[in-house]
Amino acid sequence: MSASELAARPDVSPYDRLAALGIVLPAAPSPIANFVTHVSEGGLLFLSGQGPSEADGTLHRGKVGADVTVQSAYAHARLTGINLIAVMEAALGDLRRVRRIVKLLGMVNAASDFGDHPAVIDGCSDLMRAVFGDRGTHARSAVGFGSLPNQITVEIEAIIAFD
Numbered sequence: 001m002s003a004s005e006l007a008a009r010p011d012v013s014p015y016d017r018l019a020a021l022g023i024v025l026p027a028a029p030s031p032i033a034n035f036v037t038h039v040s041e042g043g044l045l046f047l048s049g050q051g052p053s054e055a056d057g058t059l060h061r062g063k064v065g066a067d068v069t070v071q072s073a074y075a076h077a078r079l080t081g082i083n084l085i086a087v088m089e090a091a092l093g094d095l096r097r098v099r100r101i102v103k104l105l106g107m108v109n110a111a112s113d114f115g116d117h118p119a120v121i122d123g124c125s126d127l128m129r130a131v132f133g134d135r136g137t138h139a140r141s142a143v144g145f146g147s148l149p150n151q152i153t154v155e156i157e158a159i160i161a162f163d
Helices: 003-007 014-020 070-092 117-136
Strands: 038-041 044-050 098-109 139-145 154-162
Touching: 014 117, 038 070, 044 070, 044 098, 070 098, 070 117, 070 154, 098 117, 117 139, 117 154
Parallel strands: 098 139
Antiparallel strands: 038 044, 044 154, 098 154
């Protein structure tokens, strides 16, 4: 069964979907400053911004629309989504507890004349839908910034409802 067919079935676990996508979750990334990766309050999990960090700590850097293409930045947003899911798992202990991906805020380190921010953050949104099915469909903002920490290409934060 394909990943898109799995995403359409509510009885399939996020772990089965991750496996079908060939994704192995990394350890949850550590914060880069004085904050925590997540806060839980009243059935909601607030995830701090994550970036496009590989499992070995390598960061994807650059200015989207100048020296980074939309296609590369889409892949960076997808990688950021994988890191967000790793934080979800560390916080909840089991991804099956995710009731819904409520909201994403996607920030793009963009050239001043860049305007395709939604296409970049789709990398994360598409992943959430593929991993969580209908529960991965969410509200979202995709905006451009003049810079991001360590000059990373994207940063994404999330709000998750859980049981």
